Amino acid sequence: MKAAEAPFRLADYAPPAFDITHVDLDFRLDRTETRVLARLSIRPRGTATVLELVGDELVLAGLSLDGAPLAADAFTATPSLLTVRAVPDRPFLLEIETVIDPSANTKLMGLYRSTGAYCTQCEAEGFRRITYFLDRPDVLSVYTTRIEALKSEAPLLLANGNPGAHGDIPGSGRHFAVWHDPFPKPSYLFALVAGDLGAVKDSFTTMSGRKVDLAIYCEHGKEARCLYAMDALKRSMRWDETAFGREYDLDVFNIVAVSDFNMGAMENKGLNIFNDKYVLADPNTATDVDYANVEGVIAHEYFHNWTGNRITCRDWFQLCLKEGLTVFRDQEFSSDMRSRAVKRIADVRTLQARQFPEDGGPLAHPVRPEIYHEISNFYTPTVYEKGAEVVRMLQTILGEDGFRRGMDLYFNRHDGDAATIEDFLACFAEATGEDLTQFSLWYSQAGTPQVAARGEFDARHRRYRLTLAQSIPATPGQPVKRPMQIPVRFGLIGPNGEDLDFASVSGARVDGDVIHLTAASQTVTFEGVSTRPVPSLLRGFSAPVRLAIDASAEDLLFQVRADRDPFNRWQAAQTLAMRSLVAGASATAEGRNGAAEPALIDALGAVLDDEKLEPAFRAQVLQIPSEADIAREIGENVDPDAVAASRKRLRLAIVSSLGPRLLAVHTALGAEQSYSPDAGNAGVRALRNAVLDLMVASGSRAAVGAAVWQFETADNMTDRLAALAALCHAALPERLSALHTFHEAYRSDPLVLDKWLTLEASVPAPETLDRVKALLAHPSFAASNPNRVRALVGGFASLNQAQFNRADGAGYDFVADFVLDLDRRNPQTAARLLVAFRSWRSMEPVRRAAAEAALRRIASAPKLSPDTLDIVTRTLA
Ligand code: PHE
Numbered sequence: 001m002k003a004a005e006a007p008f009r010l011a012d013y014a015p016p017a018f019d020i021t022h023v024d025l026d027f028r029l030d031r032t033e034t035r036v037l038a039r040l041s042i043r044p045r046g047t048a049t050v051l052e053l054v055g056d057e058l059v060l061a062g063l064s065l066d067g068a069p070l071a072a073d074a075f076t077a078t079p080s081l082l083t084v085r086a087v088p089d090r091p092f093l094l095e096i097e098t099v100i101d102p103s104a105n106t107k108l109m110g111l112y113r114s115t116g117a118y119c120t121q122c123e124a125e126g127f128r129r130i131t132y133f134l135d136r137p138d139v140l141s142v143y144t145t146r147i148e149a150l151k152s153e154a155p156l157l158l159a160n161g162n163p164g165a166h167g168d169i170p171g172s173g174r175h176f177a178v179w180h181d182p183f184p185k186p187s188y189l190f191a192l193v194a195g196d197l198g199a200v201k202d203s204f205t206t207m208s209g210r211k212v213d214l215a216i217y218c219e220h221g222k223e224a225r226c227l228y229a230m231d232a233l234k235r236s237m238r239w240d241e242t243a244f245g246r247e248y249d250l251d252v253f254n255i256v257a258v259s260d261f262n263m264g265a266m267e268n269k270g271l272n273i274f275n276d277k278y279v280l281a282d283p284n285t286a287t288d289v290d291y292a293n294v295e296g297v298i299a300h301e302y303f304h305n306w307t308g309n310r311i312t313c314r315d316w317f318q319l320c321l322k323e324g325l326t327v328f329r330d331q332e333f334s335s336d337m338r339s340r341a342v343k344r345i346a347d348v349r350t351l352q353a354r355q356f357p358e359d360g361g362p363l364a365h366p367v368r369p370e371i372y373h374e375i376s377n378f379y380t381p382t383v384y385e386k387g388a389e390v391v392r393m394l395q396t397i398l399g400e401d402g403f404r405r406g407m408d409l410y411f412n413r414h415d416g417d418a419a420t421i422e423d424f425l426a427c428f429a430e431a432t433g434e435d436l437t438q439f440s441l442w443y444s445q446a447g448t449p450q451v452a453a454r455g456e457f458d459a460r461h462r463r464y465r466l467t468l469a470q471s472i473p474a475t476p477g478q479p480v481k482r483p484m485q486i487p488v489r490f491g492l493i494g495p496n497g498e499d500l501d502f503a504s505v506s507g508a509r510v511d512g513d514v515i516h517l518t519a520a521s522q523t524v525t526f527e528g529v530s531t532r533p534v535p536s537l538l539r540g541f542s543a544p545v546r547l548a549i550d551a552s553a554e555d556l557l558f559q560v561r562a563d564r565d566p567f568n569r570w571q572a573a574q575t576l577a578m579r580s581l582v583a584g585a586s587a588t589a590e591g592r593n594g595a596a597e598p599a600l601i602d603a604l605g606a607v608l609d610d611e612k613l614e615p616a617f618r619a620q621v622l623q624i625p626s627e628a629d630i631a632r633e634i635g636e637n638v639d640p641d642a643v644a645a646s647r648k649r650l651r652l653a654i655v656s657s658l659g660p661r662l663l664a665v666h667t668a669l670g671a672e673q674s675y676s677p678d679a680g681n682a683g684v685r686a687l688r689n690a691v692l693d694l695m696v697a698s699g700s701r702a703a704v705g706a707a708v709w710q711f712e713t714a715d716n717m718t719d720r721l722a723a724l725a726a727l728c729h730a731a732l733p734e735r736l737s738a739l740h741t742f743h744e745a746y747r748s749d750p751l752v753l754d755k756w757l758t759l760e761a762s763v764p765a766p767e768t769l770d771r772v773k774a775l776l777a778h779p780s781f782a783a784s785n786p787n788r789v790r791a792l793v794g795g796f797a798s799l800n801q802a803q804f805n806r807a808d809g810a811g812y813d814f815v816a817d818f819v820l821d822l823d824r825r826n827p828q829t830a831a832r833l834l835v836a837f838r839s840w841r842s843m844e845p846v847r848r849a850a851a852e853a854a855l856r857r858i859a860s861a862p863k864l865s866p867d868t869l870d871i872v873t874r875t876l877a
Pocket residue numbers: 121123124263264265266267300301304323379
């Protein structure tokens with residue numbers, strides 16, 4: 001294994017020695033030999049006389065200072081560093097010419113080609129692949145970009161900011177366009193797009209009456225699939241005005257959809273670039289979930305204009321300053337557009353499925369990390385999703401008004417700054433008078449806190465005592481932790497379902513319905529409680545913790561029926577299911593047959609039949625924990641086959657108890673008008689398809705027939721795919737011809753074929769691994785495209801627990817081989833795939849040994865990228 005470079009540490013932060021006030025870029029685009037002339041207006045901040053600019057795989061073609069070419073002994077240039085000795089101690093102009101090859105750029109960082117166009121990706125450290133620069137987020141510059149290209153190849157020329165001069169270059173077949181962005185920004189927000197693309201155009205009038213031209217660009221022929229994204233954009237712009245008082249600031253806002261993209265999307269100033277998966281949607285190719293994702297990601301990138309762009313990060317350790325906050329904002333937007341309760345359940349599911357395992361494994365890190373080797377590996381669920389939870393807790397603690405006052409102060413005080421988490425928290429402390437010292441531990445302590453709760457009712461004294469104890473597990477580099485401030489939203493439910501009143505409370509600060517747990521253990525005493533309550537704790541998932549409470553099955557069932565907090569109704573049903581599932585898995589491992597908890601069946605039945613509940617909510621309740629959820633709950637010595645068997649058995653038990661009622665709901669919801677992607681309609685489909693999935697799991701002829709019929713006759717992708725998924729998840733033979741039909745029908749639509757690849761990879765059957773290997777050579781697969789890779793290999797590793805974690809280690813070996821191969825071309829995507837191994841230590845010994853062998857093989861491979869080296873090293877540590 002090669003030695004890693006020295007890490008970066010938050011404690012080592014030092015401001016840059018130079019400012020770059022203006023960046024004037026001139027691109028002469030060419031598929032294999034693009035020339036970039038960068039004119040940098042540089043101003044020394046102190047007395048430094050040596051200027052070091054970073055590069056990455058760059059070729060220097062020219063260098064001059066204040067108009068005079070630099071002598072060979074005045075500088076040194078390597079592909080990754082340009083050192084200029086003896087620069088003046090006053091402002092000067094440095095002109096750098098570099099030559100780059102966009103066609104050879106398979107890392108998809110810097111300038112590359114996708115969708116037949118030139119495009120860029122600069123966050124976090126891609127700008128240094130375009131020119132030598134102080135490529136760090138605390139260097140803010142005003143950019144002017146001139147792009148020149150063959151007009152036939154690239155009629156469209158886009159960059160950040162507002163459009164300026166443009167025209168033809170006579171006699172050359174080439175043309176140019178100039179863009180100017182008046183808002184100082186860090187280099188990671190730079191972007192350029194040039195190509196021949198289709199467009200949808202619209203406009204938006206801001207709250208102060210300014211008209212903004214909007215456009216979304218995509219591959220020709222796909223324009224109609226951009227209309228929903230355009231609508232989501234306009235709704236996002238309006239929402240940020242009403243919810244946060246934030247107005248858009250440029251004359252134009254452009255979005256470009258490209259098909260090769262390492263991540264979801266990118267918030268470049270005035271020129272967002274998207275993975276086309278998060279732009280394109282129509283009823284025939286996108287599911288309801290896709291529509292919701294498009295809406296959320298469009299909003300997320302738009303909201304970055306204030307939280308990320310106008311106020312950016314001082315350094316990459318502060319990444320959550322923009323990401324956690326912006327995820328919080330997009331979650332709030334979607335909650336306002338759809339059902340708040342259902343959105344919350346979906347977000348918590350994602351948090352528990354993606355962030356909890358990270359926090360509980362070798363890759364655990366604080367929301368604000370303090371050390372990293374490779375920053376691109378820190379775009380994690382912890383920074384994003386847990387980061388959003390931390391902002392949400394702030395809102396819970398301060399109340400909506402206090403939170404809004406803090407946000408207003410933050411926007412006013414830090415507009416134009418590269419800020420830190422301390423700056424952010426100081427605004428809330430100042431605006432509300434709240435001491436956030438203990439709260440700030442949420443940013444520095446990794447690990448998911450466990451909160452154990454115990455209640456005791458004293459009927460004689462009409463007194464209820466609730467003891468809450470927190471503990472935070474050790475994580476890499478953090479063996480001991482301090483108690484945190486945990487806001488526990490609560491209610492004491494009385495026998496008729498109403499929250500009980502109490503006369504007084506002591507033992508903790510309690511504001512309204514929030515208990516502030518601040519010590520390792522606290523007993524909260526409620527006086528004047530008339531009858532024994534059922535405690536409803538952590539309502540709305542008020543803190544990202546694991547709550548352990550030894551509630552009886554009876555109390556949980558009561559909560560499912562009566563809790564006025566919909567999140568906790570869902571949570572209580574999940575808890576009941578999880579108990580059955582965990583017991584079932586150990587029963588299987590011991591060769592016994594577990595039994596379904598009768599209270600669970602009652603709970604599911606009650607929700608299924610309750611027509612006052614939103615269909616989308618009922619669908620969420622019917623979806624019992626996944627195999628990965630169960631494995632995480634078991635935590636150690638996991639046998640994925642036993643887990644899968646337990647889950648399958650419980651689903652069969654549910655169908656055998658609720659069969660006729662499931663069928664009744666399915667039939668009642670069957671008659672449907674024409675497709676509309678709105679939340680209400682989507683909820684009906686979600687419920688109907690959740691029911692179908694359960695019924696098909698039983699393998700009954702009628703259910704399978706219904707699925708096949710739905711697959712063949714559905715007029716929208718949601719229903720078609722749900723039927724196909726049900727056949728695949730139950731590994732039924734009927735899936736084979738349906739999968740074939742599906743592929744034939746969408747053979748020219750890569751985004752739809754991604755769904756097909758994922759379903760192929762998720763079939764819980766031993767032959768799946770060979771099928772996945774064969775698909776690597778299928779014409780519909782391309783290892784150069786991150787979406788295809790994530791659909792097939794990522795889908796296999798994350799959605800097919802029993803087959804990825806095969807006892808013979810073949811699943812691990814396959815993914816390891818693929819990662820090693822991909823690492824040579826696209827290290828970021830390779831490293832992200834490798835994260836699938838993060839829970840290897842919780843497996844039973846045979847699998848654990850097989851996983852470790854695969855990881856060690858990766859670690860000892862020659863020429864690993866820094867990205868993959870970082871993940872494999874931490875995963876094995
Ligand atoms: N900043 C992007 C977002 O969250 C994510 C991203 C990171 C995209 C790095 C590309 C590269 O909105």
